Amino acid sequence: MTRTVYVNGEYLPEDQAKVSIFDRAFLMADGVYEVTSVLGGKLIDFDGHAVRLQRSLDALDIRNPLIRAEWLEIHRALVTQNGIEDGLVYLQVTRGAPGDRDFAFPPADTPPTVVLFTQNKPGLADTPAAKVGIKVISVEDLRWARRDIKTVQLLYPSLAKMMAKKAGCDDAWLVEDGAVTEGTSNNAYIVKGNKIITRDLSHDILHGITRAAVLRFAREAQMEVEERAFTIAEAQLADEAFITSASAFVMPVVEIDGVALGGGKPGLVTARLREIYLDEVRKAAI
Template identity: 60%
Template sequence: MTQRTVYVNGDYVAERDAKVSVFDRGFLLADGVYEVSSVLDGKLIDFSGHMQRLKRSAGELEMSLPWSDETLLEIHRELIRRNALEEGMVYLQLTRGSAGDRDFAYPDASTPPTLVLFTQAKALVDSRSGSEGIRVATQPDWRWTRRDIKTVQLLYPAMAKMAAKAAGADDAWLVENGMVTEGASNNAWILTHDGVLVTRELSHAILPGITRAVVLEIAAALSLDVEARAFSVAEAQSARECFVTSASSFVTPVIAIDEVMIGDGRPGDVSRRLRSAYIEESRRRAI
């Protein structure tokens, strides 16, 4: 099996040789943040948006980020080149580093942060989920209340996804106080029978999705009405269409929620139109 080249704290190394300290706070305390930038035709999608969110996440946690966007872009591009990645993702993980022992207190400024990046090849455009849609199962949203920070503490989303798979679904939608917050790793949308797109408003309750922001721009260009508000599971089940957005799935139709078919149980016209427009716009903007 061909070994990927990964980036660890300034070095490009074979994945089998990649190492961080056992005292790294990302490993011990989930004290870290991350970003995922998609790659099409060997180029990065929505890169500036992902870097802006990375800086915001680090800032919210008072975490050092001593690399410029230009330097991070250079690292991303070098990894894409070394791994001959045409389509897939580049994952970036930033932690508060290792002070050499375990302690709840943040280390002082002399402790350098840990920066790791790796690539993952994946079919993004011609995916089964993109063309056929996915089924979701609802799960209680038991995450912490600062979901607007893209942290590496992903245990509960993983649990929710596994519970959804056990229920015969492809993914989970998380529900709090009877309202959908978001998917386990994506933003949730519905299209009402009046032709209005609805997605949750930005707050500490959801991640400010970069793909979500671009889809909002595309919806405006297509003269689609949009409302930023919460919606219930029942409203979603009775909607004309449902879909999710994320960097790794673009716009993906949802065809069933808790075994209740959405519409006729097939991807809807608006979802397909938004997916096609997003891919086209992403290729145009890619760097």
């Protein structure tokens, strides 16, 4: 079945969707994106993604072309039209297509480009990886300094993921000045003595929507949380490790640079956090 996608105000079959070759995202990576999960046909943490979208657009001085209600309507329409029970809705907003290539921003009245599409992921919350865990390697963090803006500049994270695959692993943790920043497309955590440790918010990491929810649920469950940087060596001595993202939710990490954690099996804290997270966000889904 051909997907229905959304491009600049129109719902179209995916093979009819077109974006200008002069679009700033294509030429300059001048755009931002969000990915919202769908479970049971409902959107997970939609408001969090909408707020972060606005933050990213403001940081790049790109006009938000739609209001919250319009974004929600499009998301729901695509979920319905594409029959998505479990999956993802991807949205991208760019500075638009001024008609030619120039480093300078186009005129302020240039319409932003808006694209949304769905990805069908049956059993998204029941992936086998959550039961066995993933393996990661460490890679030098060579990205630009504003990782808190969710831009479409994803070449280096893609390269790092491929480095991990080449090493027979699932993902990479990025390291800068001796400390872990985050994963290639996720936030990184370790657990030591029932204390959850993750890097504090700054320009160095993405302000994860799932991160915020997981840490809130952890504190509500009387778990201790410490927001600070940690090293790969410290992580290898941890009792547990995990990542969070909109599509992985809470995913255990069982090996870091060849060193197994917890006997190479997911830990109890991670498993409990995943359970709490999925229960709570399903109840709040819209």
